[in-house]
Amino acid sequence: MSKGVIKKVAGPLVIAEGMRDANMFDVVRVSKERLIGEIIEMHGDQASIQVYEETAGLGPGEEVESTEAPLSVELGPGLIASIYDGIQRPLDDIMKVAGNNLKRGVEVPSLKRELKWNFVPCMNVGDEVETGDVIGTVKETEVVTQKIMIPYGIKGKIKSITAGNYTVTETVAVVETKDGDKEITLMQKWPVRKGRPYAKKLPPTKPLVTGQRVVDTLFPIARGGVAAVPGPFGSGKTVIQHQLAKWAEADIVVYIGCGERGNEMTDVLNEFPELKDPKTGRSLMERTVLIANTSDMPVAAREASIYTGITIAEYFRDMGYSVALMADSTSRWAEALREMSGRLEEMPGEEGYPAYLGSRLAQFYERAGEVISLGKEGREGALSVIGAVSPPGGDISEPVSQATLRIVKVFWGLDSALAYKRHFPAINWLTSYSLYVDNIGKWFEENVSEEWLKLRQELMSLLQDEAQLEEIVKMVGMDALSAPDRLKMEATRSIREDFLHQNSFHEIDTYTSLNKQYLMMKLVLGYYYEANEALSNGASIDKLIALPIREQIGRFKYTKEEDIQSRYDEILKELEIQVAGAFDKEDF
Structure with a gap:
């Protein structure tokens, strides 16, 4: 084990000499308080160490000891519902040991060693296994079942496997490999700076x-x-x-x-x-x-x-x-x-x-x-x-x-x-x-509606047009706009307030299914198309803007999931009737 002494302390950075045998990214223990650190730079026998705890009081000459292992996390049952600090120390366990204030040098295992978990095997003695194979499960919470996988680099035949209650460090299975027998526990370790491999x-x-x-x-x-x-x-x-x-x-x-x-x-x-x-x-x-x-x-x-x-x-x-x-x-x-x-x-x-x-x-x-x-x-x-x-x-x-x-x-x-x-x-x-729209657009068209991408593009175009018209309104006022442009401004206000605005504290509006989002797009754009056509046929812009149905379109987002289709049909029918009534009588 490589040991050295502190040469310099600069805040969280400690420089130690005599560390020639240590490696980059080794975890080290600094001083008699055993503060956790990690080697981030090597110069000859000098190691630059970033210390993950407060370094006040450290001085030259104090001992530094390398663990000869990189910074790793413990992976296994007990992760879910845990609250960790940045280096996977459980804050609730630290509080039991050290009180409300985080003390230096506290050594607490990341996964609780005394808790027993019910291991249910899904493989038998004699089965061939390799890295990533699931040999059993542990029900961690009502929602999450952890799959106990063969750790990286192990391949062979199961020599023994037993169901029962185990702590994370007890052996649940033994795999016979060409390098000898390997004991499998519920827990495995992995260095944090290296991505876990996949096929x-x-x-x-x-x-x-x-x-x-x-x-x-x-x-x-x-x-x-x-x-x-x-x-x-x-x-x-x-x-x-x-x-x-x-x-x-x-x-x-x-x-x-x-x-x-x-x-x-x-x-x-x-x-x-x-x-x-x-x-x-x-x-x-x-x-x-x-x-x-x-x-x-x-x-x-x-x-x-x-x-x-x-x-x-x-x-x-x-x-x-x-x-x-x-x-x-x-x-x-x-x-x-x-x-x-x-x-x-x-x-x-x-x-x-x-x-x-x-x-x-x-x-x-x-x-x-x-x-x-x-x-x-x-x-x-x-x-x-x-x-x-x-x-x-x-x-x-x-x-x-x-x-x-x-x-x-x-x-x-x-x-x-x-x-x-x-x-x-x-x-x-x-x-x-x-930039994912092109890749996942096909999924929306197959699973929600063929019109999805077309409607989305029309929403975006209207919102961009509104931004340009907004500049004119700021300079000369709303009255300077033509009737079609006024209608466009009203339609985009509906898109912003009725579609894009979402109330996270409302029990229904906090979540909108994709089908409901599709119907909402159809409604806000449906109003614009119907009103635009009526406007080109001579309808009154003031009447079109003041249609009572617009409030119902705005409140559609508060409709329960099971009622959305029937409510959508009602609003659409009423919209057609009200738009038809937006013509001045002298037009006929």
Whole structure:
């Protein structure tokens, strides 16, 4: 085991000498307090170590000891409903040992060692197994069943396997390999900076349905896709991530609070257990893993938290689950990179961020995707990543936002002006985009309606026309517009207020099925087409704008799912009658 001594301490960066036998990314224990650190640079026998705990009081000459293993996470039963810090230390267990304030050098196992889990084998003695094969299951919560998989690099024949109650460290099976017998436990370890392997990556052809109209209709994300949510303070990044965590069609949610305010993380920790999972009626925490790394925690652990979270997410993806990972926010993670880079005296890039910012972001986001996992079964799992970005002052021309946009294919640009108008979700339809539309458009046409893409394009065109007309209205007023343009402005107001605006606190409006979204598009556009035709035949613009049916179209979003078709037919019939009545009598 490589041992050295501290030469220099600079905040979270410790330089130790006498570490020639250590390797890059080895986890080390620093000083007699055994603080956790990781080697991030080697120069001869000098190792630069980022320490994941407070370094106050450390001095030259204190001992540093390498564990000769990279930073890894423990994967097994007990992950779900857990709340971890950035390096997978369970915060509830630390509190029992050290009290309410996080103390240095606390060593607590990531998965509880005393808990016993009921292991149900699905293979027999003599069966041939390889990496990724499922040998049994453990019912972790009412919602999640963990599949116990053969760890990476093991291939052979099952020598023994026994059902029963086991802790995560007890042997449940023995596999006979050419290198000797290998004991299989409920738990396996994986280094966080290395993506978990899979058999094949699939192209994105299915949407991740979220029930949020502005997302599903205008800027959809694919299952296994990546999205960025940049926005200034108070524009609703966290609210959108909560909505997606609750309603997106994902089996498992991994939420990473990376460098966020303590009170914001407290809200998440308090709200998630109380949120009812719409699929099961039980607590959302029964399919959630939380990683809390607040802004006052050591900055180096912030850098690790992103990798810890995505490795846990990949583990569930390998079981064949659809996983949604929320990272809030990658800007704080990039700030941690910048601080460590500055202390290492590296050549700074734009705005002081390290030159490798873009490649590190790419390494993180590229671990998303829909894959066929290792093993004979060929399970299909998906990992979708939604990363919030907090640009200073809301300026998305800064390096983190720009580097992120070069990688992700969905951009939900939040707008504080919309948020201040009480328009939620505050996604700006003029600046946002989704590059998945062409790939997943066929799925919408086959599973919802052949008209889906056509209607979506018409909505977008009207909203873009409105932005141009808005400029004229600001200069010369609404009365200067022609009657068709006034009608267009009214129709787009209906699109904004009745379709894009969604109330996350309303029991019906909080989630909209794809079929209901389709009918809502048909209604808001149906009004525009009917009224436009009537206008060209001489109907009164004032009467068309004042039609009572417009209020019913606006209230359609509050219609229960089982009544939407009948209510849609009623409104359509009434619309035709009222538009026909919008002609002045002298016209006939």
